[in-house]
Structures are given as C-alpha cells and as structure tokens.
Amino acid sequence: MNVLIIDDEPLARNELEFLLKQNIAVTTTYQAESIQEALDVILNKKVDLLFLDISLNNENGFKLANELNQLAVSPFVIFATAYSNYAVQAFDINAIDYVLKPFEQGRINQAIKKAQLAILNRDKQKKEQHLSEKNRFISIPTEDRTVVIKSNEVVAAVTENGLLSIYTMDNTYVSHETLSWLREYLDQQNFVQVHRSSIVNINTIVEVQPWFNHTFVLILTNKQRIPVGRSYLKNLKSILNM
Numbered sequence: 119m120n121v122l123i124i125d126d127e128p129l130a131r132n133e134l135e136f137l138l139k140q141n142i143a144v145t146t147t148y149q150a151e152s153i154q155e156a157l158d159v160i161l162n163k164k165v166d167l168l169f170l171d172i173s174l175n176n177e178n179g180f181k182l183a184n185e186l187n188q189l190a191v192s193p194f195v196i197f198a199t200a201y202s203n204y205a206v207q208a209f210d211i212n213a214i215d216y217v218l219k220p221f222e223q224g225r226i227n228q229a230i231k232k233a234q235l236a237i238l239n240r241d242k243q244k245k246e247q248h249l250s251e252k253n254r255f256i257s258i259p260t261e262d263r264t265v266v267i268k269s270n271e272v273v274a275a276v277t278e279n280g281l282l283s284i285y286t287m288d289n290t291y292v293s294h295e296t297l298s299w300l301r302e303y304l305d306q307q308n309f310v311q312v313h314r315s316s317i318v319n320i321n322t323i324v325e326v327q328p329w330f331n332h333t334f335v336l337i338l339t340n341k342q343r344i345p346v347g348r349s350y351l352k353n354l355k356s357i358l359n360m
Contacts, residue, residue, distance in 0.1 A: 119143050119144050119145055119166045119167060119230070119233065119234065119237070120145060120146040120147075120148070120163065120164050120165050120166050120167070121138055121144055121146070121147050121148070121165070121166065121167045121168070121169060122147075122148045122149070122150060122156060122159055122160065122163075122165045122167070122168050122169070122193065123135055123138070123147065123148070123149050123150070123168075123169045123198075124149075124150045124151070124153075124156045124168060124169065124170045124171060124174065124179065124182065125149075125151065125169075125171040125174070125198070126151050126152070126171065126173070126174045126175045127171075128151070130171070130219065131149045131151070133221060134169055134198060134221055134226070135147050135149065137221055137222075137223050137226045138169075138226065138230070140223060141226065141227055141230050143230050143231075143234055144230065148163060148165065151174070151175075152174060152175070152177060153174065153177050153179075153181060153182045153185075156168070156170075156182055157182070157185070160186075160189075160192075160193060165193045166193055166194065166233070166237055167193055167194050167195075167196065167230075167233045167237075168182075168186075168193050168194070168195045168196065169196050169197075169198040169217070169229075170182065170183065170195055170196070170197055170198065171197075171198055171199050172197060172199040172201055172204055173199070173200075173201070179197065179199070180204075180207065180208075180211065183195050183208075183211050183213070184211065194214050194233055194236050194237065195208075195211075195212075195213045195214065196213060196214055196215040196216070196217060196229050196232075196233065197213050197215070197216045197217065198217045198219070198221070199216075199217075199218065199219065200218065200219040202218055204216075214229075214232050214233060214236050215228075215229040215232050215233070217229050254268065254269060255267070255268060255269065256268075256269050256272070256284075256300070256303045258284060258291045258293050258295070259293055259294070259295065260291055260292060260293055261292070265291050267284075267286060267291070269303055269304055269305065270305075270308070270319075271286045271287070272284060272285070272286060272300075272304065272309070272319055273285045273286055273287060273318070273319050273322045273338050273339060273340050273342065274316060274317065274318045274319065274322070274338055274340075274342055274344055275297060275300050275316065275317045276315055276316045276344070277296065277297050277315045277316070278315065280294070281293070281294065282294070282295050282296060282297060282299075282300065284300065285340060285342060286340070287339065287340050297311075297315070297316075297317060300317065301317065304317070308320055308321055310350075310353070310354060310357055311350060312336065312344060312345075312346045312347065312350050312354055313344070313345060313346060313347040313350060314347060316344050316345075318336060318338065318344055319338075320357060320358070322338045322339040322340070323336050323337070323338060323358070324337045324338060324339055325337035326358065326360065329345060329346070331348065332348075333345070333346050333347070333348050333351055334346045334351070334354075
C-alpha cells in the first residue's frame with residue numbers, strides 16, 4: 119500500500135511516517151505539506167491512501183478531499199488531525215477513518231486495516247464490473263459464420279461427440295469450441311455445471327424431476343431436459359435450496 123501524508127508540520131509528518139513504516143501493509147510513503155504538493159504526488163505516483171490533516175497553513179484539508187472526487191480513481195482518505203469536531207463532516211465525504219493526534223501505533227494499525235478492507239472491496243467491485251462488461255456478449259464460431267448473442271440468452275450448453283451445442287430459447291448454435299471455453303464468457307453466479315458435459319442457466323430451470331440412480335433431470339424454459347450428474351448433485355441442491 120502506498121501512503122501519502124499531508125501535514126504542514128514536518129515533525130507530525132515524520133512521526134506518522136515512522137508509525138506507518140512499522141506496518142507491513144505499507145510499502146511506500148510520501149510526504150506533502152500543501153494541497154498543491156499533494157496533488158502533484160497523487161497525479162504522478164500511485165497513491166492508495168492519504169493521511170490528511172485538516173489545517174494546512176492557510177488551506178483546508180477538506181478542499182483536497184473534495185477535489186479528489188474529480189479523479190477517475192482517487193485514493194482513500196483518512197483524516198489525521200488534532201481537531202475532534204470535524205469527524206461528522208469527514209465521514210460525510212466518505213473518509214474511511216478519523217485519527218486524532220497524538221498518534222499511537224495501535225490506532226494507526228487499526229486505520230490501515232480499514233484501508234486494506236476498503237481497497238480490497240473496491241478492487242473486487244472493479245473486477246466484477248469488468249467481468250460483467252466482458253460477459254455481456256459471446257461470439258460463437260460456427261461452421262460457416264460467427265454468431266453474436268447476449269450471454270444471458272444462453273439457456274444451456276451441451277458437449278457431445280466433440281461438438282458444443284449452445285441453446286437459447288429460440289435457437290441452437292453448434293461449434294467446435296469447448297465447454298470450458300464457454301464458461302469464460304458466462305456469469306458464474308447464474309450458470310452452473312450439472313454434468314461433465316453440460317452447463318445450465320439456473321434462471322431457466324422450471325422443474326427438477328427425479329431420475330434413475332437417485333439423481334434428477336432438469337426441465338428448462340425451452341422444454342429441454344438436462345440430466346444431473348451424481349457428482350454435481352450436492353452443489354446443485356445447495357444452489358436451489360433443495
């Protein structure tokens with residue numbers, strides 16, 4: 119984690135930097151004594167987190183915190199100040215913590231832990247958004263053309279004799295691609311493998327009917343019947359709350 123300390127007092131900056139360096143989550147620290155100097159660091163370095171004082175000579179730390187909202191990806195902010203009466207205002211602009219001077223190692227470690235969690239959650243959201251955008255469409259190479267469909271239109275997919283059949287409500291597309299290839303383009307929350315040779319969209323399951331050998335067959339919205347392999351049964355039951 120790369121941390122920028124913004125404080126107009128050199129002694130306070132150095133003290134906080136020392137405490138931060140005792141935490142193994144902190145890899146790099148920078149210092150700035152003014153809003154402009156801080157912006158220069160933020161725009162030219164990779165900064166994950168700010169420890170921001172409120173009173174900066176004739177400037178106010180809230181001004182910088184508000185300016186950060188204009189950035190595509192802004193660092194998280196922890197206010198580090200001697201003033202206890204600005205906490206509500208700080209959290210109103212989404213600061214993740216508010217640390218009072220004089221600083222203590224335990225309290226700094228606690229703030230860093232909050233920052234780690236915030237960064238982890240943001241990275242997870244970005245990844246999910248990326249996957250959502252990626253999974254919006256599937257280009258299926260068939261024998262004589264490439265067909266583009268929306269991924270959520272897929273009802274089921276089955277492999278047989280080296281061919282992949284992708285079923286929608288109205289059509290079937292046959293390709294030489296594999297089931298594992300298709301899974302890369304599907305939302306894993308909505309699609310589940312129910313047999314070594316088949317995947318289904320769980321939102322299209324209409325019925326679960328008993329089948330032989332104590333297993334089941336799925337009836338889908340397109341009237342298709344998909345058997346469930348025994349080794350996949352426990353996971354499917356968990357998903358469908360059976």
